[in-house]
Amino acid sequence: MNCKQVHKHLIFYIEGSLDEVKSKSVEEHLRLCTNCAAFADMLRASLGVIEEEKKINEDNEFAGKVIGEMHSAKKAVSIPLFSMIKYAAAAAVIIFGVFTGINIAKVASGPGGYRTGELSDEEYYLNDMYQEPIESFFLIKYEDNE
């Protein structure tokens, strides 16, 4: 085997999944080629990291941490729910107000529905819009004098 062929099989050789014949050929090449042998060592060391990382330490607090997180997450979920209820209540009050206003207006306008522009005597005197402003009074007088 040359260097290129060895590189084709190297990782499988290191993990031990290469068949016996090929393994022997790789081994032979590694004995003679220092470059490939050094790279094989590096690859072995890199993959060895996995074996180290797989070791899990005991942690008696892990379950407590997760359950604690879960309870605080539940609380966080319940706060938006509360504010949603608050907004819904506010919207209900506004809708109730609008409907009440419309109904009061209907009752106030009497059985005949909305009236036309005619006003009663009391309304005439009580409604400023129908009073003659003092400026117009003088203006009319001035125009008459001309």
Next chain:
Amino acid sequence: MSNGIKIQEIQKSDRVINNRNNSEEQLIKKLIAGEEHAYRELIDNYREPVLRMCRGFTRSAEDAEDLAQDVFLEVFRSIDRFKARSSLSTWIYRITVNKSLNFVRDRKNRVYDNSSQVTDIENRGSIDYSAYKQLTQKELAKVLHKALDNLPAAQRTAFVLSKYEDMKYSEIAEVMKTSVSAVESLLFRAKKNLQKRLHDYYEKNLK
């Protein structure tokens, strides 16, 4: 006679499976009911495999622990949606893989701020192959994870499940919802790619 023994063995293994299914069913019911001791039982059963898998996708043990916590929170949040189409363990491992891949994707979007040590190694200039011996275990881990980060998601998932959790091909296929032959192919390509990336790194920085 031998047939009789075989039948007995089959019946025995069926009983073991049934007992396991029953206890799993009971555990799920308790989890849905929100019983705290059931949460603890599930964490005790799955903390190690979940942590090991998370470790394969993260660059530090701290990140792996945070990720594993997220996995369990997700499991508890969605346990009422578990339809038992697969085993509980497969379902948990799928959640672990999905969470981990999301974590990797999010991390890729962030600036990798821990690269200073690796950069230091990269700046050592032209040295011989044996320079790898100067790398500490921590630095080697960074180089390995950098290479793993560059693997496509499916190849990486298959690799992590195989190497970090020592799963059989059939188990990986179940978690990844694919065929055994697809897993074989993914693992083959993952290993070749990993070796190539590590070789490129060493050629560039240590040769």
